[in-house]
Amino acid sequence: MSAVSQPLRDASPLPTEASFPLSAPAPTTPEPIPATTLSSPVVLDVRDLKTYFFTYDGVVLALDGVSFKVRRGETLGLVGETGCGKSVTAFSVTRLIPDPPGRVISGKVLFRGIDLLWGLDAEAKIKINPKTGRAKVRRSFRRIKAGLERMSAVRGRGISMIFQEPTQAMNPVFSVADQISEALILHQGTHLVDEMMSATPDAPEVLPAMEALVDVTRAGGDPDTARRAAAKVAEAVHLPSFGTQSFYLVRDSELSSEDMVRRLQRGLRRTYLSRMERRYLRYRRKRMVIEDELHDLYLSEMREGRVDRRQRRILRGRRTRLRLGGFYYGVWGIRGRIQRPLRDEAFWRTVGRLEEVSIANPVQVAKGYPHELSGGMLQRVMITMALSVEPTILIADEPTTALDVTIQAQILELMRELKTRIGTAILLITHDLAVIAEVADRVCVMYAGQIVETARARDLYTHPLHPYTQGLLASIPNLERPDKKLSSIPGSVPDLIHPPEGCRFHPRCPYAMPVCKEVRPPTTVEGAEHTVACHLYKGTVAVE
């Protein structure tokens, strides 16, 4: 009995008072899937993802064949309890699994047609010792490193993530603006530089626009009119971030009009670039372009499935030469000074973005440090950072678990609003079924490393098919119906080193049949976009 090394699980739970709601299983004749629901293109297609962790106690079969699809603009909720593997799924998709001890073993992750897991098999060879259950993994670090570098083309741009603990997700020694600017410059640097270089501070419309803004501000009243006036100034200068800056510069209404205009003109000074600064910006732009080309190269490599060594060598050579040439600027321009225009531009853009997520004092927040902000504000900042690059899909790993209920409500409103405004697809991972009900369009329920049910949100809550889903829904204390007794699912989450045979839920399932102990149930289609993996249902097997 390997009782020593095997963590114990609950072997003798209390007898439960209420059983699961005994809804009849769904009709066994499957409805034909209408073609019109599949109208949006699929942006993330995960097929049969398997991730194992090789530990002292054995091999943890964390993910055992997980498949789901996310379409453009939709919110997919991934629900499950602690230890079911939902965070592992998110990290596997972006290849953030810590390499010893974990590895993605097999599967396909297609992000807009690009296979993110390309090159996986070549990276490591695994031999499992049947006696002890431990495995020996021989890794090729060179290939792993190459793979991770390829992922850098996708991470942060196509796929971005926000995490659970906002107070720990940011670097405490840099200000908020520094960190968001870093992301902005990295991902949208070329646009930034182009706009900066094409600013026209000397245009004749600038001064009248500034005076109009000052008049509007002095007259008081609606901040929206002030914003519109500021936008006009920005148009005159051809620099959108100057609109934000001018709005905040004149908000202090104790100054006289001339002082305010002077202040605005002082602020305008940052748009006048010296020759040296222009050269530096051009140099930076060249580097950014090279990085973009490299990223495109990686993407095409992943798409076609082969490494283009020649092109790589060319691009990397160019990059190195540029970098070496850049020492000149370090020598010349005490680097901080020469970077100031770029940083200022990024700062005001950051302020603009913080405004968009309705943060009250964006300038102070941007200048401040993460420890000065509360959890809710930080989570908004993280969302800003993640969405500022306009990614195709945002992976949110338990974003509201650490927050209070009222703040959670704010964040969920924000996510809903951004969803409609920007149209990013969201993969929302949480254990809170109520949060999913608020935000998600479709839901996947995970248990012990497998997806047991996928459905549209309202279908899941009104007709849960899998016994686990039913049990989960029954054990939520519902505010609307307090007299309903709290039922619980007997037993506890299985040990993933020695998971149960067949269906992993069978030891706790009230409807377990003999076949459940032996055969893993296939995922079958039971309705429009409703699939379930259970032997109770005998629909057609879903095609991957």
Next chain:
Amino acid sequence: MSAGVTEAPAPLAEPAEAVPVARRGRRPNPRIAQMKRTWYFLRRNTLAMVGIVILVIFILIAIYALFQPIPWTQLQQECASSGLYPPVNGCLCTYSSGTVSPGPNCYQTPSGYPSDIAPTIDFSHGTLGPLPLGSITTAPSNPTFYNIYAGLLRGSDWSLGVSVAIVGTGALIGLLVGAISGFFGGWVDEALMRIVDIFLSIPQILFVIIVIAVLVALPVFQPFGMRVALLIVGFVIVWWPFYARIVRGQVLVVREQKYVEAAKASGAGGGRLVLRHIIPNSVYPIFVQMSLDVGTIPLLLGTLVYLGFPVFPTIYFPEWGSMAALSVYSGAGASTFTDALLTCQFGTCVIPWWQFLFPGLMLFLYAISVNFLADGLRDALDPRLRR
């Protein structure tokens, strides 16, 4: 391997007394399982394994040395420079180049070396072979040979023993002070920490030197045992503050943990809390520091003697540092490194490399193996790095 379907909990059929009696027999000891796990992680760390292997060798040497008839207060062997044939007490007969060999198995000193220094490569001579002899010449007519091999053996005993004593005592004191200071907080904490600061500000070796220099003249410290005690006490005085600091830091963390509060809620008093909850959970960082220090202290001891301090009653004391120190032969009867350097004259000053290389190598290997082991232990014990 299924987790079991709903069943009623098994009733406690056996009488209550059977529970404590039957425990060790039937159930595997969970603490042993933890040790097995730590060993597993250590095994996978090559540097730590190298360190362990070297340390094991050292320990074996120390044990072997315990049973050798090497007097550990002095190792000098008085030999005549020549004419002793057959050799007595492992002494050799030597003759300088240009003169004739007095007998078979006599060694010719290499050119450039005075007649009374001879490296032996003969492993069959003497009872204590196989490493070369070193020598300290006090007078050209009365060379004394110094058995490096014996010195290395005895020195390992000595170095290990003293460093364990120092580290053990220092850690104990530091643990108590740190635990009390961290747990009670307030003015107790402040007072104790200022004391720790005072002690930390003393430069370590300098303090030990001063203590020894001042006190060694006292008659009470003439016997060798008392001097060793003085040395140990001197080191402990400067060493315990490090441990106090480390423990206090950990105690501050442990003190805020909920299980301490739970024990308080059950009515536990300060003593019980400190002994049963705080100390067992705060002791981890010390282990690593202790193993590092066990490697560092022999280096410091060696430094002390190298600088010529009268730690030992004789200059022939078998301690690695002192052996390395006495390797400068200047021909004018110098007994310490500094003296020898000062009286060194070109042409007569020689340094037999074999006399400082081997003790130095021992020190180096010892210290580095302990360091590897400590590193590996820390990695293996840290729950976050668990793989």
Next chain:
Amino acid sequence: MFRSDTAPALITSYNLRKYFPIRGGLFSTRIGDVRAVDGVSLDVRESETLGLVGESGCGKTTVGRLMLRLIEPTSGHTYYHPSPETVAKLESLYATLKGGVGGGDGDGGTGGTPEAQAALKDLDEIADQYSLYRMKHSKMKELRGKLQIVFQDPFSSLSPRMLVRDIIGEPLAIHHAGTRSERAQRVAELVQEVGLNPEHLWRFPHEFSGGQRQRIGIARALALRPEFIVLDEPTSALDVSVQAQILNILKKLQSEQRLAYMFISHHLSVVRAMSHHVAVMYLGEIVERAGTEDLFSRPLHPYTQALLSAIPVPDPTLKRERIVLKGDVPSPAAPPPGCRFHTRCPAVMPVCSHTPPPLIEVRREHWVACHLYPPTGGEVVGVPIPFRTTAVGTTTVPQAS
């Protein structure tokens, strides 16, 4: 679920205050206070559960610890098993003081009328006799067995270097309750009561899941047959189904052993399932207190209403109109003047920014501290619930343009 209010009070607190000094400056002088708990009065009745609700930073955890004397209050008193006469006397004494129970100066106020001074003296005498904070440590130690606590984080509330049997048996060992074998037997009983196996006793805590660890914590709290247990967010770190198991155990134990609970949580739905009475805290003060059904069906204080409306509904066919509060919780070191909620209140009035509202009983067994409900009496209907849950149409997948 809701019992009549004639159950005798088990533990009552009056005007608890706890200020944590903020140290700064050259010699760590005290430059301000964090007013974690500022004038809280609560009572928990025998065999019933008082739910204490609020967001993080409102001081509810501190209140729990104060009532068990795990920390010493800056002012205020707690009485354990007070006799009805004492309670009556205390009520009348506090009534003569300015502001009454829960508001104004309470005890410790300086100056005032001679009646106030006499009342303070009387209060002091009663406190010397009965108050938990003035008991000698030896007497307090005896009481510790009756007043227990279960913590939120099952991972850090069990000492990692002790076996489970030692953890559960520690209270027994501290109080030298019985012989060694008797203690072992009791430990075995406790383990069964919470639904674990006897062989679990010989393991370390880290080998268990969160729900099991919480059961161990509960077993430890039950060791000395307590009468009152403070449950400090016992299920917040657990998953939903495990939470249900633990709550069921707690309810079973409450009915079997006549335990009184103080259930501290920020999950309103869980509190509703467990409590008989609920008190809502905001920034160190109690803003509303009522029986559970009363509070949830007719919440009076705007903060309570916002809290209730913020709870996400686990049913996508229902949509709740939300009261979304502006801004963040102010820092407890610098609470807003007057009513502490006025900076975020959707129903704020001019009087709210300079006068703190007293906690008054506006309906039977329903106290509110809000200027919307004046203390002059009269029929209070309550502000109609501005948030409703309605059914929504089908949700569609938004098409990206």
